[in-house]
Amino acid sequence: MSRNRRASALPLIVSAPKNIEVGSCILLGIPLYVRTPLKAFFGKAFEQASERINCDASCDFFDTSCYQIHIKDRTRFFDTLTALLS
Structure with a gap:
């Protein structure tokens, strides 16, 4: 829903709270659809x-593109991830 024309060519990262009492959230990286699969792309970046x-x-899930972090670290995590991927 961005006005940036380049936004549709970028991967998507979704964050959702997992346990509010503990203060944890789940991050899920959804890569763009390409003909060659991006194996462990988000796992390595995360x-x-x-x-x-x-x-x-922690990555206690089947897919390495799904991580669990503390909510307080989410902003710094996204800033660092943006710097890594740009």
């Missing part, structure tokens, strides 16, 4: 971003 900001992140 791992590097969490290491750079030294946050407590």
Whole structure:
């Protein structure tokens, strides 16, 4: 829904609260549809971003493009992820 023409060519990252009492949220990376699959693209990027900001992140899911982090770290995580992917 962005006016930026380039926005439709960018991958999508979704964040949703998982446990409000604990303060955790889930991040899900949805890559663009391309003919060659992007194996572990978001998994590697999420791992590097969490290491750079030294946050407590876990990937206890089947897909590595799904991570769990603390809500308080989400803004710094997105800033770092943006710097990594640009």
